[in-house]
Amino acid sequence: MSGQHFLFVPGPTTVPQDIMNAISAPMEDHRSLAFPELTHCVLDDLKEVFKTKSGRAFVFPASGTGGWEIALTNTLSPGDTVIASRIGHFSNLWINMCKRLGLEVIELEAEWGEAAPIERYQEQLAMDRNHRIKAALICHNETSTGVTSDVAGLRRAIDDEGHSAMLLVDGVSSIASIDFNMDAWGVDFAVACSQKGFMLPAGLAITCASEKALNAFQKKTRTPRAYFRLQDMIEANDTGYFPFTPSLPMLRGLRASLRRLLDEGLDNVFARHHRLAGGVRRGIRDGWGLDLCARQQGTKSDTVSAIMMPDGFDSNEVIRLAQLKYNLALGAGLSKVSGRLYRIGHLGDLNELMLCAALSGAEMAMRDIGIDVTPGSAVAAASEYWRSDKQ
């Protein structure tokens, strides 16, 4: 196909040229005298992104799924109880993993499109007099539904009940794009990965653990693990190295990514995501007259919008035509919402015109299958919003 490919799945996101240059530099020895400078630079800058002073960041060659496992196996032991909510595909998968790793899960069911039900977490914690619940799990930004949940609220709920549970957060599609504050929110383990807000290819699980998680929990965990064992990583990282061969291109890419994020300023990064998302939402609602999967105000994600299909239309057909006719990759509805929604990722290295292209292509594909949206309407609504908002 001619022309550029427009990638609007909610990760992997487009990799900027300077990061790709860092990635594609020639190999080096990961045991060289110079190597520790890279290790320390990356791990220190990551703490700024996680907004933690006392926590500790970790980088593993793995996917975000590996990041979940790092969080669970280094803080919990088989038989431990955790509490978690089922609000979408990825929160479900994390719960499934808990079970595979031998954890007991108190599951809070909710409609897809709802945020994590903080009050119901609190009810359960209140009832848990013996602090059997070792950790509360929450998905900060459920990528399958485009819903952002209230992590700080969950911490308040835990604290309100005087509960000792750790707070473990899936921040895969929020961290580095939406405000996240490890220390202020009392997060004990946060999981991110490379291919979202960090603007890198997939391949790195990026996590951060609180002092409490490392000292009180990690040291007594009985879960067998080797590759993902944090203690080995801590000991090696302290010397500037890794316990096994790290992915040099990804570490260099991460350094370049962190430099970009910190140069732009995290608050500016968040504001940019919020502003761009605002235009997309106006395009969907005011332009096309379509609904988001996210229901409540204040929970609509700044990194991904899940667009509900009108009755009788199959979102997979929209996605297929967008790909084949317009060189546009949209995100599919996953598992139980397959066919019922498609997703536009709006995170990472992005601007207004890229989103105009995405909205135009999605609109053309929807019209191709007979959905009656007004031509140009999403671009009109989004662009007028951006114009009004842009100084």
Added chain:
Amino acid sequence: MSGQHFLFVPGPTTVPQDIMNAISAPMEDHRSLAFPELTHCVLDDLKEVFKTKSGRAFVFPASGTGGWEIALTNTLSPGDTVIASRIGHFSNLWINMCKRLGLEVIELEAEWGEAAPIERYQEQLAMDRNHRIKAALICHNETSTGVTSDVAGLRRAIDDEGHSAMLLVDGVSSIASIDFNMDAWGVDFAVACSQKGFMLPAGLAITCASEKALNAFQKKTRTPRAYFRLQDMIEANDTGYFPFTPSLPMLRGLRASLRRLLDEGLDNVFARHHRLAGGVRRGIRDGWGLDLCARQQGTKSDTVSAIMMPDGFDSNEVIRLAQLKYNLALGAGLSKVSGRLYRIGHLGDLNELMLCAALSGAEMAMRDIGIDVTPGSAVAAASEYWRSDKQ
């Protein structure tokens, strides 16, 4: 600025990744045993693009301006007379060059926005009983106004008068994007360059000479020249080499470009440009209600559209805001139309959504300075056209 840069000047155009990879491969010896394979491959494939069997293609490290000089200095001598029309910035510059090189020019004036006046060429040729006119010069696609002229018609005019004049063509923004037929049209010298339809960076003058130009004219030219002397190039190319160090990255890039063009098929390339341009024109006319600089039907360029500003508005301000606010590069109005039009290039490696982005950005910038175009209207008109037209 965040996100990708949208480059919509009518050259340089966006370089596709595979071509950039070819360009950035490690250096090699240009006198190696393997080198001739590259030379011959490029020069042979170029003949297919120029659509010539008997002509000969040349590649020089130079800009398109250098290409004009190659055409003039290798076929004409100081004091020779040529005929040419002034229909825009680039046809003017070529005429200026003729004068600097000591040629006499019969100049045909026309309004910018008009095509080259074939009938007036014919009148002059008819009057030139002694064949004092050695060459007729024409700009196939005047990039400053977005006007395509009738090269085949000029050849017919020459032949109708039984005139011996050569036909020299500036095909800088047409060749490899709009149909061009060296042999069928009896073109004696065609000038192209790398940064337009060939999807390469600037740096190569790509020209093609007819047998007649080489045999009857080149050999007796008295213009002093060295770097651009074709005879040296011919002798070196015949052995597979160059008379001076060639730009290896650009030759490799050109090979990759030619492979793309011939793999897609020239007719498909032309049809794609025509189809994409059709959408842009509908966006401008039916969406925004604005005029093109190109006046006559059938002369509106498939590679660049020059959009006239409504009275009271400065196109340079549109361009400035598009750049600063929307990361979009539009083409300026050059010399006497500065401020009165801006240009959108639509050539090279391009698709619908890239143009939706460009139209959206131009629209936002126009609205920012108060031009009353309807939001989303250009995308609406263009995208409906492309949808209807796309199989």
Added chain:
Amino acid sequence: MSGQHFLFVPGPTTVPQDIMNAISAPMEDHRSLAFPELTHCVLDDLKEVFKTKSGRAFVFPASGTGGWEIALTNTLSPGDTVIASRIGHFSNLWINMCKRLGLEVIELEAEWGEAAPIERYQEQLAMDRNHRIKAALICHNETSTGVTSDVAGLRRAIDDEGHSAMLLVDGVSSIASIDFNMDAWGVDFAVACSQKGFMLPAGLAITCASEKALNAFQKKTRTPRAYFRLQDMIEANDTGYFPFTPSLPMLRGLRASLRRLLDEGLDNVFARHHRLAGGVRRGIRDGWGLDLCARQQGTKSDTVSAIMMPDGFDSNEVIRLAQLKYNLALGAGLSKVSGRLYRIGHLGDLNELMLCAALSGAEMAMRDIGIDVTPGSAVAAASEYWRSDKQ
């Protein structure tokens, strides 16, 4: 430092340009319609490299250490017994991992520099009447000592005793460089990774399991695991996808790597490594008069040579000067041989002159600290060998 960096650690190896181009191509959706073609192509070609028809290849975002864990946790359960030999740093680490994962290990101690003691494995297997031993582990090429062991011999030993133990092989620094034959040697699980013979950066654990390992063992394993759970990978791979976001750059790089390996022909790849290693060994022995760590004839590795220091000299000082003065990265002596040897990796995309550079740099660094080797002697011996041997 000026000029190119010479990377001669035994992994990561130099990434050829075409592979790096594949790695640095723009991102795509890993759930697209086109994606399965990449998945199937890579997994099918991998089977050719592992030389298996009935086995199954797997690619995980992980390091080689992750590959070990994949092999162990998908075939064995806590409490199971395995037999393994300690012949160097990496075979030791694998044994340590076994223990962490709750396995019982029958450990065969040997001097570093020795190959895996096949006869002692056989003795133990012979004594194990009840087939308590579930698997025999062997390091095909111990990277820390430059010793290649007899995998086929270990299979024969198992079979000679009529034992049911699986054969698990660390082929990290052998596969794709030294002959390895999954099916012929009856290997049940083979572990490789991206940054050695595959000429990629680190980041992928590349493994292959036999039908028996998958059917008889994998399905009943009780080791808790999620990220590395093969059953999920099998189900997703069968549809052409992955159970979590794969590293697109690395998959594309792996496809390019496999194309290179199969285009060159595996036998030619092995012969090239053998021939280049032969020159290096002659340089070390006949040129410098130094010993390899590898003792026995027939066990000297074709991918890495570990060079013993004369008494009184510290190999870390050689490595430090090679790095700082000559832009050359040599491999260090690991754990108990730290300071006593340094290593030259000779695997991947390599040729004679690259090795001449490495030998020259190592020689200069050795002379700098006073080791009395004759200037030019290693290059002399190696180059004469290569000349005589080259057709």
Added chain:
Amino acid sequence: MSGQHFLFVPGPTTVPQDIMNAISAPMEDHRSLAFPELTHCVLDDLKEVFKTKSGRAFVFPASGTGGWEIALTNTLSPGDTVIASRIGHFSNLWINMCKRLGLEVIELEAEWGEAAPIERYQEQLAMDRNHRIKAALICHNETSTGVTSDVAGLRRAIDDEGHSAMLLVDGVSSIASIDFNMDAWGVDFAVACSQKGFMLPAGLAITCASEKALNAFQKKTRTPRAYFRLQDMIEANDTGYFPFTPSLPMLRGLRASLRRLLDEGLDNVFARHHRLAGGVRRGIRDGWGLDLCARQQGTKSDTVSAIMMPDGFDSNEVIRLAQLKYNLALGAGLSKVSGRLYRIGHLGDLNELMLCAALSGAEMAMRDIGIDVTPGSAVAAASEYWRSDKQ
């Protein structure tokens, strides 16, 4: 062929990764508001490299041959007389160009391998009472013979005779590698190009003109020229732009190159070239016992060594085998020394081990055709020199 290609022709030289990254960045509009910053940065830094305060630097898409033409056609008119010496292939070609452009040339013949005969220039200038000679041409570093001539000496000779001739210098293979001082040496026009010491691909003619050349000569030149007309370039450059589309990748590459050169420090760059060349010369003389084409002490080039073949051996055969068997590109003997010498370029981004590889490969190829040089001898002599000399 496996492994890296070793490029040791005296240009093009190896392009460092950071420069290649600059070259392969996405295209931009060359008429944008931001563009002048690039233009001014490059032209200002170039003046530092040419060591001129009052001169003016120019960058054209062209080869070095184009640079010669820029120098001649912008300072001289047809019929003017110049004086020049024939001391090798490139000085010959420049003289040929003079003749083609209608200049009269007083030619000083010398043996290839000799430096430019300053005293004979002076004799001629002394006899030229009427100052008919408008310019003295000299090749600072004759690339075909590896001989450096005394530019400052020629200026002294001109001044000693109170002559008004301009001093035009071919610095193609010296500038940015060997000390060159435009102002101190009273050079009026210096010609360089991108693919030598600037570590870029071929494609840019880089020149510098003195105030006198521009004011007293350029303004009255009668040579017809357009593409290479400096006055247009001056006017456009003054505004930060170019009179025709510049090669953006090469300008960006040049900026990166200049940053490297000035960061390393010109004196350090020159010292590094001198030191590396010293090792190569010792390898050739003390190791192999072969002669350089350069005869006199003090004229042996720090950027290229031309190695004379013993009687009965054909250098083209050495070059052919080096290419085919060892992936090494050596420079050929040009025109009348074809077969009698081969050349090793030692300029640009280079270090000791790269040269060890080159010397090893040349040695192997020489031994392959039966030249009796001692194996390892060049590496031995060179590396011992570098070791002794390295702090």
